[in-house]
Amino acid sequence: MAAGETHRTIEAVFRIERARLVAGLARYTCDVDRAEELAQDALLAALTDWPNGGVPRNPGAWLMAVAKRRAIDGRRREQMLERKHAEIARELDDGRHAPIEALEAEMDDDLGDELLGLIFTACHPAISPDGRAALTLRLVGGLTTEEIARSFLSSEATxxxxxxxxxxxxxxxxLAxxxxxxxERAGRLASVLEVIYLIFNEGYAATSGDDLVRPALCAEAQRLGRILAGLMPDEPEVLGLLALMELQAxxxxxxxxxxxxxxxxxxQNRARWDQLLIRRGLxxxxxxEALGGADGPYALQAALAACHARARAAGDTDWKRIAALYDRLRQVAPSPVIDLNRAVACSMAYGPEAGLRMIDEISGAAALRNYAPLPAAKGDFLFRAGRLPEARRQFEIAAGLTRNARERAFLLERVRACTPPGSPGAPRVE
Known part of the structure; x- marks a missing residue:
């Protein structure tokens, strides 16, 4: 394998394994920053060793073994600094305690899903509500600060x-x-569900980069959702979130x-939709719904996704029911983004002019400033209303706001679709 190909393999493996590495190391070191450092050390070791020795059969286990050894070596150095060599030897010999051996044994102990443990830790009440999701997205989702900021419609510095x-x-x-x-578990559940869905959303619609979707993030979020549903089989919102992710995936x-x-x-070609996931989601x-959770925010969103899943063709979609579900959803989980999605549904159910009236009511919301889906939706309404010059301008604005290369290309195609044949000028993006 060529060096360049090996480096690409290492980068791909690390993207997949990073969250598990950090979760496992954080559990044993009780230090998030140290866990991230150890994971990075393992990556550097792979970049040094793998081009010469080849990619190991189990690369994830190799990375964890290297990181564990670094953790143990670090603990040993700390002890050497704190005590004289004779004191350490005497303590080990008389059996009063053996910290290094104990650490090694503990790090080999499998206590279940460490990623889920990391999420619950990050969602502890000791952490501010606005910090819980941001930290989890960074540690578990591996998202950059920029990606998280765009998910929260916030600034990178914040x-x-x-x-x-x-x-x-x-x-x-x-914290443990x-x-x-x-x-204690129930008290943190809402935050845990929020961050799992944020991870899924980043996979379903990547906020930046060259890829439209990041399936590995979706798969990890679904896996965590299934584990939660097993732990809490009678919790409606856990099931609602799982249903939503399965249907969207x-x-x-x-x-x-x-x-x-x-x-x-x-x-979309609906023949390509995964029928097994649809059955699981439904x-x-x-x-x-049988547990009385039909009006929970995740169950309502799952019901919206189910409307699409049940429609054999796009023309069969019950947009009036979708609009009505958004009316219910905005009562239990009000947000400008929900209002925007409601406007889209109403434009499909009652015509583009209805959508334009609704979108004008929310266009001044601070949370939607620099939010590409807002001008993209308005451009679509204007396009369907036959107001092509206005639609073109909205698509140009949306293309300038998005940080995802695939979405940008799609929006520029829509700009071109608004340009009458023979008109001068190329799409303008700001």
């Missing part, structure tokens, strides 16, 4: 401060990196064209 404060709170509180039980392969380009929902939704 998100960076939240992450620093959250890490400090974990260290000062001496494990899944809590009973009331069923459309992943149809969201991209063969060349990687974006395919909107109404243009079953989880039915269970959530």
């Amino acid at each position: 998100i960076a401060q939240r992450i620093v404060r959250a890490k400090k709170a974990i260290g000062e509180a001496g 990196f494990e899944v809590p039980r009973g009331r 069923s459309r992943l392969s149809a969201r991209s064209a063969p060349d990687g380009g974006f395919v909107p929902l109404t243009k 079953a989880a939704l039915a269970r959530a």
Whole structure:
């Protein structure tokens, strides 16, 4: 394998394994920053060793073994600095305690899903609500500060401060990196569900980069959702979130064209939708509704996704029901983004002019400033209303705001579609 190809393999493996590395190391070191450093050390070791010796059969285990050894070596150096050699030897010999051996044994102990434990730790009440999701997205999702900021419609500086404060709170509180039980688990559940869905969303619609979707993030979020549903089988919102992710994930392969380009929902080949995931999602939704959770925010969003899953063709979609579900959703989980999605649904159910009236009511919301889907939606309404010059301008604005290369290319195609044949000028993006 050529050196360049090996380096690409290492980068891909590290993207996949990073969250598990950090989760496992944080549990054993009780120090998030140290865990991230150890994971990075393992990456550097791979970049040195693998080009010469080849990629190991189990690269994830190799990275963890290297990181564990660095952790143990670091602990040993600390002890050597704190005590004289004779004192350490005497303590080890008389059996009073053996910290290095104990650490090695503990690091080989499998206590279940460490990623889920890391999420529950990051969602501890000792951490501010706005810091919980940011920290988890950084540690578990592997998202950059920029990506997290765009997910929260916030600035990079604000998100960076939240992450620093959250890490400090974990260290000062001496938190255990494990899944809590009973009331403590229930008290953190809403935050845990939020961050799992944020991870899924970043995979379903990447906020930046060259890839439209990041399937590995979706798969990890679904896996965590299934584990939670096993731990809490009678919790409607857990089932609602699982249903929502399964139904949305069923459309992943149809969201991209063969060349990687974006395919909107109404243009997707529904034969490519994953029917197994649809059945799983509908079953989880039915269970959530049977438990009395039909009006939970995740169950309502799952019901919206189910409307699309049940429509054999785009023309069969019950947009009036979708608009009505958004009316209910905005009552239990009000947000400008929900209002924007509601405007889209109403434009499909009652015509583009209805959507334009609704979008004008929310266009001044601070949270939607520099939010590409807002001008993109308005451009679509104007396009369907036949107001092509106005639509073109909105698509240009949206293309200038998005940081995802595939979405940008799609929006520029829409700009060109608004340009009458023979008109001068290329698409203008700001």
